Amino acid sequence: MTILDMIIEHKKAILPKLKESKPQWDIPLKKRPSLYDALRKSDTLQIIAEMKRASPSKGIINENADPVKQAKRYAQAGAACISVLTEEKFFKGSFEDLASIANHVDTPILNKDFIIDKAQIDYALHAGASVILLIVAALDDETLSELYEYAISLGLEVLVEVHSEEELKRALCLHPKLIGVNNRDLKTFQVDLAQTEKLSETINRIDDIAFISESGIFETVDAERVAKAGARGILVGESLMRSGNVEETLKSFQIKLPPLRM
Numbered sequence: 001m002t003i004l005d006m007i008i009e010h011k012k013a014i015l016p017k018l019k020e021s022k023p024q025w026d027i028p029l030k031k032r033p034s035l036y037d038a039l040r041k042s043d044t045l046q047i048i049a050e051m052k053r054a055s056p057s058k059g060i061i062n063e064n065a066d067p068v069k070q071a072k073r074y075a076q077a078g079a080a081c082i083s084v085l086t087e088e089k090f091f092k093g094s095f096e097d098l099a100s101i102a103n104h105v106d107t108p109i110l111n112k113d114f115i116i117d118k119a120q121i122d123y124a125l126h127a128g129a130s131v132i133l134l135i136v137a138a139l140d141d142e143t144l145s146e147l148y149e150y151a152i153s154l155g156l157e158v159l160v161e162v163h164s165e166e167e168l169k170r171a172l173c174l175h176p177k178l179i180g181v182n183n184r185d186l187k188t189f190q191v192d193l194a195q196t197e198k199l200s201e202t203i204n205r206i207d208d209i210a211f212i213s214e215s216g217i218f219e220t221v222d223a224e225r226v227a228k229a230g231a232r233g234i235l236v237g238e239s240l241m242r243s244g245n246v247e248e249t250l251k252s253f254q255i256k257l258p259p260l261r262m
């Protein structure tokens, strides 16, 4: 059983309780800037900066970080989007983190979670997210398409995450605007930026996609490498959560990009 299987099993187990309890926040879907537009229009690599207390691969990263202070630091340093992990058991995140960040920051907000049901999308929306994540490896084609269409119908943007050519092929059937290549192998936890390079060959052939490289970005050379492969944005958690100088770390990833064909 992979860690993804374990997380999904847990999600299925807690889903009935989630459906019963209904979201306790009602943060209206603010007219936040579009993540897609930021990625397509900017001439620098865009940073999706993540609020990440812990992870299955690294254990505790920064358990006591104040989510609002962290998100404000990210936004002030020029992050294009704040990613908030809301998974509780393995990542020590929460919808409270998401809602409090949404109340204090005006950037696009990505709800990073393991979504398998529409009820979780309702929670994301009520807690203030403007972007949700759908992980192709966690969903069959029918559910993937259903959840994608549901989120779009609510006015949310959707980041579709892939780990392999086969998943990319399935993702492209949705005609998504945002594709994320996750560099982390979910079985071994190894991160390999070659994953971004490999899948970029297919992604770069599609004109109107915005492509994000996710996980394992620690140094300027990492950002340069994925930018060279065509990524317009990077999703960064651990290195920012451990940084003693968030502004400096974030700025070290802001690589100049070639303009896109529009």
Ligand SMILES: O=C(O)c1ccccc1NCC(=O)[C@H](O)[C@H](O)COP(=O)(O)O
Pocket: 003, 004, 050, 052, 055, 056, 057, 058, 182, 184, 186, 189, 214, 215, 216, 217, 235, 236, 237, 238, 239
């Ligand atoms: O981070 C993990 O250990 C992990 C394990 C299993 C599934 C997902 C996992 N992480 C979620 C993410 O995608 C990352 O939080 C995100 O890309 C940032 O990665 P990093 O910069 O390496 O913290």
